[in-house]
Amino acid sequence: MNMPKHSSSPRFYGRVAIGFSALTALLALVIAALSLSRAAITLVPRTSPLTLQKVLTVIPSSAPSAPDAIPGTVITKTVTLEGDVPVTGGTLVPDRAHGSVTVINTYDRNQPLVATTRLLSPEGVLFRITDTVTVPAGGETEVEARADIPGKEGEAHPTRFTIPGLRQELQDKIYAVSKTPMTGGERRISAITEADIEKARTALARVSADALQQLKWENENNDTFISFEQLNEKVMTPVGEEAQNARIQGMYRITTVRVDPEILATQLQEKIPSRQDSALAITSLNPIELSVDRLTADGAVVSVTQRGTATILLSSQGIDKKRLTGEKASVARQILQSIPDVSEAQITLRPKFLPYLPFLSDHITITVQNPSAL
Structure with missing residues (x-):
C-alpha cells in the first residue's frame, strides 16, 4: 500500500527563521543593555545633634592661672519679685471708693489743707483727702481722696468738688476736680x-x-x-x-558673668568628639550658653554648653560595590541606608528601564554629598 508523501512548507521554515532572528536580536539587545548599563549612586551622610559641654572656673584676670580656669568678672545681686492673681469666687463686701483729685487754687494766697479735709460732690457724696497738702496761690496740687462711707453709694463720676470747710467766699476760688471716676466701693x-x-x-x-x-x-x-x-x-x-x-x-x-567668648569657644573645641575611622564635620553651632553652678570667693564655677549639629564625613572607598551588583535598585538602597552613617542613598540607573544595577562593579559609581564644615 502506497503511503502519502509529506512535503515541508516553505512558509513554515520562513516563520522559524524570522522567530530565531528576532530572538537573537532580542538577546543581543539584552546583552548590549546589560553591558552598557550604568548606576550612579549619591550618598547623603547622616547629621546628628551635637552637644559640647565643659565645666570651667571664672577667676579675676589678676589671679594665678589654674587648670580649667579662665579670666573674667562675676557680679551678683539679689532681687525680690512677686506674683499675684485675683481670687475667683468669694463675696463682695463694701469698701471705700477712692481716686485722685486735683485741688485748684485761684486765690492770691497759698491754701493749706490738712488730711481728712472734706470734699463734697454735687450729688452730696462726701470724700476726704488722705494727705496734708498746701495748694500754691494760682496753682494746683494732686492728692488722693477716699469716700467718707463705704459702698457703691460712695462712688462718683468725674466731677467738681467743693470744700465745705472753707469760708463761703473762698469755695468758688479753691475747689477740687476729678478727671477719672472714684471707684472701689466694693471689693471681693x-x-x-x-x-x-x-x-x-x-x-x-x-x-x-x-x-x-x-x-x-x-x-x-x-x-x-x-x-x-x-x-x-x-x-x-x-x-x-x-x-x-x-x-x-x-x-x-x-x-x-563677663568672659571672652573666644576663650569659651576654644575651651569647647577640646570637647569635640573624634573618631579614628572617619572625620567629623561641625555643620551648625548655636550660641554658647553659660550657667552658674556655684559661686567662689572671687569668681564662679560655670557650666558652658554649645549645641549644634555634626556630620560624619563619608568616603566611597570603603563601600563594597560587589554587594550591589545585579541587585534591584530598592534592595541596593536598603543595603546602603543600613550603613550607620548614611542617611539617604539616591540611585540613578541607565538605561532607565532597567530595574537592576549593573552586574559589573566598575559600572557603578558612588559619590558622597559631604557638607561643608564651619
Whole structure:
C-alpha cells in the first residue's frame, strides 16, 4: 500500500527563521543593555545633634592661672519679685471708693489743707483727702481722696468738688476736680485655696522669666551671660486667709558673668568628639550658653554648653560595590541606608528601564554629598 508523501512548507521554515532572528536580536539587545548599563549612586551622610559641654572656673584676670580656669568678672545681686492673681469666687463686701483729685487754687494766697479735709460732690457724696497738702496761690496740687462711707453709694463720676470747710467766699476760688471716676466701693474677698497659690506661683514664674529676658535685652553683648537663680519663696497669703489676691514672693540671685567668648569657644573645641575611622564635620553651632553652678570667693564655677549639629564625613572607598551588583535598585538602597552613617542613598540607573544595577562593579559609581564644615 502506497503511503502519502509529506512535503515541508516553505512558509513554515520562513516563520522559524524570522522567530530565531528576532530572538537573537532580542538577546543581543539584552546583552548590549546589560553591558552598557550604568548606576550612579549619591550618598547623603547622616547629621546628628551635637552637644559640647565643659565645666570651667571664672577667676579675676589678676589671679594665678589654674587648670580649667579662665579670666573674667562675676557680679551678683539679689532681687525680690512677686506674683499675684485675683481670687475667683468669694463675696463682695463694701469698701471705700477712692481716686485722685486735683485741688485748684485761684486765690492770691497759698491754701493749706490738712488730711481728712472734706470734699463734697454735687450729688452730696462726701470724700476726704488722705494727705496734708498746701495748694500754691494760682496753682494746683494732686492728692488722693477716699469716700467718707463705704459702698457703691460712695462712688462718683468725674466731677467738681467743693470744700465745705472753707469760708463761703473762698469755695468758688479753691475747689477740687476729678478727671477719672472714684471707684472701689466694693471689693471681693475669698478664702485662699491651694489652686490660688499655684496660680500665683505660675504668675511669679512668668514675672521672673520676663525679668530675665529684660536683663538679657539690656546686656546684649556676646561677652555677657546672665544667670537667674531662685533662692527662696514666701507665700504672702496662706491657704484659708481671706484676700482679694493670692500673692507669692520670690528672692532671686542675679549673677552676671563677663568672659571672652573666644576663650569659651576654644575651651569647647577640646570637647569635640573624634573618631579614628572617619572625620567629623561641625555643620551648625548655636550660641554658647553659660550657667552658674556655684559661686567662689572671687569668681564662679560655670557650666558652658554649645549645641549644634555634626556630620560624619563619608568616603566611597570603603563601600563594597560587589554587594550591589545585579541587585534591584530598592534592595541596593536598603543595603546602603543600613550603613550607620548614611542617611539617604539616591540611585540613578541607565538605561532607565532597567530595574537592576549593573552586574559589573566598575559600572557603578558612588559619590558622597559631604557638607561643608564651619
